[in-house]
Amino acid sequence: MNLHQLRFVREAVRQNFNLTEAAEALYTSQPGVSKAIIELEEELGVDIFTRHGKRIRGLTEPGRAVLKSVELIMQEIDGLKRIGKEFAAQDSGSFTIATTHTQARYSLPKVVQAFTQKYPKVRLSLLQGNPRQVGEMVLRDQADMAIATEAISHVDGLITLPCYQWEHVVVVPPEHPLLKSKMLTLEEIAAYPLITYDSAFAGRAKIDHAFSIRNLKPDVLLEAIDADVIKTYVELGMGVGIIAGLAFDNERDKGLRALPAGHLFGTNVSRVALKQGAYLRSYVYSFIELLSPTLTRKMVEQVMSGEKDSYEL
Known part of the structure; x- marks a missing residue:
């Protein structure tokens, strides 16, 4: 058993069981990878991969256990290398x-x-x-x-x-009716088309949850991963924006106004x-x-x- 065999097993899984791509990623030949894996299986006495003809298709049950051990071993090897590099430089x-x-x-x-x-x-x-x-x-x-x-x-x-806490803010153009609100409510926000984050970003789940528990279904006109994009469409008057407070700057965003919304959507933690x-x-x-x-x-x-x-x- 050697480290090359362990690397080949790990990379084969990472490359979705494509040995040609695994070999390319490791700068070696596909036959060499295949041979090394077979030799490791023979030494261990179990099949690591399921096969269809000469192609591997997935992990066997013992193969999944082997992979966990391989990942731990390679992690320790990587750690040793990093220790050496750090002490050297x-x-x-x-x-x-x-x-x-x-x-x-x-x-x-x-x-x-x-x-x-x-x-x-x-x-x-x-x-x-x-x-x-x-x-x-x-x-x-x-x-x-x-x-x-x-x-x-x-x-x-x-x-x-x-690392740090932050809250959402509601962004609107100057003179927007929401600026007259003394304490912004979800009902007031839901009266306008919304422009906010994609579901995977910046606390969007908390935004959706806040509206849901009040049985409100806002019209989400546009979703984006970028607060700058959201602010651009708000400036065009297309709707009300909800962004991370850290993404708003009074000097930089002079064409917009921000309203605190932490009391509506809660506190987020990066x-x-x-x-x-x-x-x-x-x-x-x-x-x-x-x-x-x-x-x-x-x-x-x-x-x-x-x-x-x-x-x-």
């Missing part, structure tokens, strides 16, 4: 963050700027997607961490920690997600501390090691 390397558009556009710029000034030799990359997608990126080792709303806490295999058992380099801890000063390295280490079950703001 404490202030350089690569760092990939998976996050949503709202976080990348409105929450992270100042944090990223401060981080790159502190660690100029670190190659920082940002990947974008919805909360579940960015969580999966961390699980698949495509990213070191993910930053998104509470929905990311539902992804198995991740440890999530709260969270940082890390892979269970992952080895974190020193500058990853530094980034987390820049993102949320309440999250110290010691606290993150305690949660990652299992000394502490959770932490809430």
Whole structure:
């Protein structure tokens, strides 16, 4: 048994059981991958994959158990490599963050700027997607961490920690009738066409839930993943917008007005997600501390090691 065989098994599953694509991803030949997997099966005495002719189609029951062990072993190997790299170069390397558009556009710029000034030799990359997608990126080792709303806490295999709280706001053009309201209500908002987030983004589930428990069915005219898109169509007079409060700036959004809506849709929490058992380099801890000063390295280490079950703001 060797590490190449374990890598081939893991990559075959990741490539949807296509050995040609698995071989390409690992820069080797398809026959070599197939032979190595067969040799591993013979050594273990079980079939890892189900087959139709020469093609593999899926995992057998023992194969699923083997895959879990392979994932753990490869995770430990990756951790050893990272330890070596960190001790060899404490202030350089690569760092990939998976996050949503709202976080990348409105929450992270100042944090990223401060981080790159502190660690100029670190190659920082940002990947974008919805909360579940960015969580999966961390699980698949495509990213070191993910930053998104509470929905990311539902992804198995991740440890999530709260960074900061925020609330939604209702955005309207100047002189809009809703600006006369002393305390905005759901009934008042539902009287207008709504422009808000796609169902997978920025607390949309809380928005829908708030209307639902009041038996209101607002006319959602347009859904988007981008607050800037929402604001653009609100400025055109097409409807009332509901966006994350952090996405509104009085100076930048002079053509709009914002009304607080936390009392209607509740408080949301942006969270940082890390892979269970992952080895974190020193500058990853530094980034987390820049993102949320309440999250110290010691606290993150305690949660990652299992000394502490959770932490809430």
